[in-house]
Amino acid sequence: AQSVTQLGSHVSVSEGALVLLRCNYSSSVPPYLFWYVQYPNQGLQLLLKYTSAATLVKGINGFEAEFKKSETSFHLTKPSAHMSDAAEYFCAVRDSTSGTYKYIFGTGTRLKVLA
């Protein structure tokens, strides 16, 4: 079965500091991976996606993620945090084994940006 694990339910960084949010996946087939951001009481916004092309994926708002097969990781980074980055971030893998292509989400990481 496919799954994702997000290490750290809460992460705090200072404004201007590096943001690193961790995601590890488990998959018996080449995975399709996604990062979403959710602001309070809002829906999900796609940040970026990995679909087996380039291993370094650039997304919106200065975020990027690197797919590392050897480490089964897809960590999200941003060189310099901004106050507006404070939100909850979800990593997801598309289920490619059941034929339904449903998404399996991690439990989320809440990012706090300190002034």
Place this chain on the structure above:
Amino acid sequence: NAGVMQNPRHLVRRRGQEARLRCSPMKGHSHVYWYRQLPEEGLKFMVYLQKENIIDESGMPKERFSAEFPKEGPSILRIQQVVRGDSAAYFCASSPPGLAGYEQFFGPGTRLTVL
């Protein structure tokens, strides 16, 4: 092209009442997914539908919950005899048919509160 629409955005019900959540997929999308987000948790898959067919309902509670996606009109998630534990955000996502359907587009969600 309008995004995925969900209504109502907020719904309050008393225990024992029925809740009906509506989802209008993006134009041209024939696949609809429903996910539930309990407080402080990630999204969990509930059901996957195509027009007039339920493809995968493995994530749906066995009782009180049902979903449909008729030939005409929005997809409906119906919860009968709601209980406090049903309080959550319910998200709908849609995707186009065919090989391009690996990405799901999420609606803003319906936040259900059961009193």
